[in-house]
Amino acid sequence: MTINNIKELLGAQVLCGNENLSKDVHSACGSDMMSDVLAYVKDQAVLLTGLVNAQVIRTAEMMDMLCVVFVRSKQPSKEMLDLAEECGIAVMTTPLRMYDACGLLYSNGLTGNGIPNV
Amino acid sequence: MSDTLTFHFDVDGENFTSAGQASVQVKKNLRQLGFDPETIRRVSIAMYEGEINMVIHAGGGTADVTVDDGCIEIVLSDTGPGIANIEQAMQEGFSTAPDNIRTLGFGAGMGLPNMKRYTDYMHIDSVVGEGTTITMKVNY
Numbered sequence: 001m002t003i004n005n006i007k008e009l010l011g012a013q014v015l016c017g018n019e020n021l022s023k024d025v026h027s028a029c030g031s032d033m034m035s036d037v038l039a040y041v042k043d044q045a046v047l048l049t050g051l052v053n054a055q056v057i058r059t060a061e062m063m064d065m066l067c068v069v070f071v072r073s074k075q076p077s078k079e080m081l082d083l084a085e086e087c088g089i090a091v092m093t094t095p096l097r098m099y100d101a102c103g104l105l106y107s108n109g110l111t112g113n114g115i116p117n118v
Numbered sequence: 119m120s121d122t123l124t125f126h127f128d129v130d131g132e133n134f135t136s137a138g139q140a141s142v143q144v145k146k147n148l149r150q151l152g153f154d155p156e157t158i159r160r161v162s163i164a165m166y167e168g169e170i171n172m173v174i175h176a177g178g179g180t181a182d183v184t185v186d187d188g189c190i191e192i193v194l195s196d197t198g199p200g201i202a203n204i205e206q207a208m209q210e211g212f213s214t215a216p217d218n219i220r221t222l223g224f225g226a227g228m229g230l231p232n233m234k235r236y237t238d239y240m241h242i243d244s245v246v247g248e249g250t251t252i253t254m255k256v257n258y
Binding site for chain 2: 032033034035036038039049051053054055056058059061062063064079087
């Protein structure tokens with residue numbers, strides 16, 4: 001799935017990083033807890049979140065992600081978008097809620113890594 | 119790599135928004151030095167968690183990164199309140215972070231365990247009321 005496919009499936013608005021739209025991604029994760037993203041995520045290129053602060057972008061950067069999707073029409077600040085531009089991360093916002101956004105992407109083939117944490 | 123490289127950063131404790139800047143810079147430096155992505159990721163995540171910890175708990179501190187033959191060492195030092203019970207602090211889910219930190223996406227008690235998870239060596243030297251120094255090493 002490309003990042004542009006994600007945009008279309010989620011009816012999302014791209015706020016920065018248009019140059020990433022044609023890039024392919026193979027898995028995603030959804031979380032409002034950045035520590036969990038840092039702990040458990042591996043090779044997921046897309047982060048869906050309802051949390052809006054600069055640490056979301058930095059966390060995505062640490063995990064080498066290509067795209068951050070804000071759910072429930074949340075709007076990142078200009079400062080966050082500047083940071084994302086600098087890191088080469090595409091940022092979009094969707095009116096969908098977290099569960100629906102994740103479900104749509106999953107049912108269209110963009111899964112997580114499938115590894116349970118016990 | 120024959121020469122030892124060192125990077126020093128002051129971590130501002132006043133501003134949560136800027137937390138992580140040093141780690142982002144280290145990541146850039148390691149990328150420029152041609153390190154493999156997995157090593158870069160391990161170093162930058164461990165350091166990032168440590169930076170966040172210093173901002174949340176200790177009012178900032180310093181970060182020193184040394185790139186040596188076969189090993190990258192990260193030393194994070196602060197003069198904060200110290201860690202009363204290190205064993206407890208190392209347990210996943212144990213946190214003393216205030217509630218407002220949780221609304222920022224941190225404070226879930228994953229910081230120190232994550233730092234250990236991503237490094238080959240980690241040592242915590244802490245004195246209550248004086249401060250904490252954490253030394254981490256990532257072999258490459």
